[in-house]
Amino acid sequence: MNYIILDMEWNQPPHVSRMIKEPVPLHGEVVEIGAVKLDEDMNVVSTFKTMVAPKYYKKMQKWVKALTRITEAELKSAADFPGAYSAFSEWCGKNCAVFTWGPDDIPMLKSNMLVHGFDDVLPPHYDLQVIFDDRITKEKRQISLSRAMEILEEPALEAHDALNDALNTARIFARLDMETAIAEYDEICDRYVKKPKAEREVHNPPRTYENKTDIINDREMTEFACPVCGGRSVCFDFVWQNPYKYISLAECENGHKLLAGFKFNRPTAKHVTATRVVHEMTDELKENYDARASAKGTFGKKREEALDGLAVSV
Numbered sequence: 044m045n046y047i048i049l050d051m052e053w054n055q056p057p058h059v060s061r062m063i064k065e066p067v068p069l070h071g072e073v074v075e076i077g078a079v080k081l082d083e084d085m086n087v088v089s090t091f092k093t094m095v096a097p098k099y100y101k102k103m104q105k106w107v108k109a110l111t112r113i114t115e116a117e118l119k120s121a122a123d124f125p126g127a128y129s130a131f132s133e134w135c136g137k138n139c140a141v142f143t144w145g146p147d148d149i150p151m152l153k154s155n156m157l158v159h160g161f162d163d164v165l166p167p168h169y170d171l172q173v174i175f176d177d178r179i180t181k182e183k184r185q186i187s188l189s190r191a192m193e194i195l196e197e198p199a200l201e202a203h204d205a206l207n208d209a210l211n212t213a214r215i216f217a218r219l220d221m222e223t224a225i226a227e228y229d230e231i232c233d234r235y236v237k238k239p240k241a242e243r244e245v246h247n248p249p250r251t252y253e254n255k256t257d258i259i260n261d262r263e264m265t266e267f268a269c270p271v272c273g274g275r276s277v278c279f280d281f282v283w284q285n286p287y288k289y290i291s292l293a294e295c296e297n298g299h300k301l302l303a304g305f306k307f308n309r310p311t312a313k314h315v316t317a318t319r320v321v322h323e324m325t326d327e328l329k330e331n332y333d334a335r336a337s338a339k340g341t342f343g344k345k346r347e348e349a350l351d352g353l354a355v356s357v
Contacts, residue, residue: 077205
């Protein structure tokens with residue numbers, strides 16, 4: 044049996060209202076597939092890389108472009124998804140198992156398959172991120188691929204290129220006892236139980252403003268109880284995620300790192316209604332935030348000013 048280490052990059056719809064919803068919701072459209080084939084002795088047999096021309100979300104989101112450096116121009120001459128996926132499937136062969144870093148690639152691949160008329164049947168597939176946590180970090184949280192490479196002191200290729208990320212993942216794969224991990228995978232997944240979502244997030248009821256910029260000056264929105272420890276928390280370094288949402292970094296008095304999202308409706312008359320949700324920070328959330336901040340810049344209070352204000356607030 045061969046082991047396939049898979050990584051993909053995908054673009055997102057410009058807004059949820061323009062997302063493809065049939066035959067399944069298409070939350071992202073694959074624009075690059077990278078993979079490494081290993082034999083049973085962990086030797087690299089071959090590699091696979093192809094760009095994929097999007098059919099639905101043709102304009103690259105700025106933050107995706109900043110993260111991947113993939114442009115619309117280079118995708119115009121790429122294969123379409125049916126051609127790219129057929130080539131990938133043939134390259135994989137029949138006797139294989141697929142491994143990804145994290146839980147997102149397989150559902151994303153399946154949704155793209157269904158939208159393009161394929162059955163969503165794949166070889167046996169496994170989340171190496173979960174296996175790594177169970178065997179190495181034992182923290183029951185998502186460790187970024189770059190952080191995992193640091194922990195194992197493996198030299199890393201440049202991230203957010205699908206083949207590079209697959210090659211990096213293959214190096215981690217080769218460091219683990221995969222025969223045992225595959226045999227115990229169901230037990231590993233049972234042990235990898237995160238805190239319930241309600242315990243990792245803080246929501247607030249809707250609030251109404253004259254305009255969207257008033258949101259960042261409302262302490263009822265930008266200060267809240269930390270979902271990790273209950274301590275006082277504050278937001279800073281806001282970024283536009285899309286025309287209807289801000290995101291910001293946040294931190295509590297005990298040093299826990301958080302990410303806040305502020306979602307508002309289409310403004311009607313003079314008023315804007317907004318809601319907020321606060322997430323416990325993960326490596327993936329931080330990488331996505333950094334890409335958006337790099338592409339669009341930040342606004343509002345900086346960290347030092349916000350934390351100083353938190354220290355003196357009642």
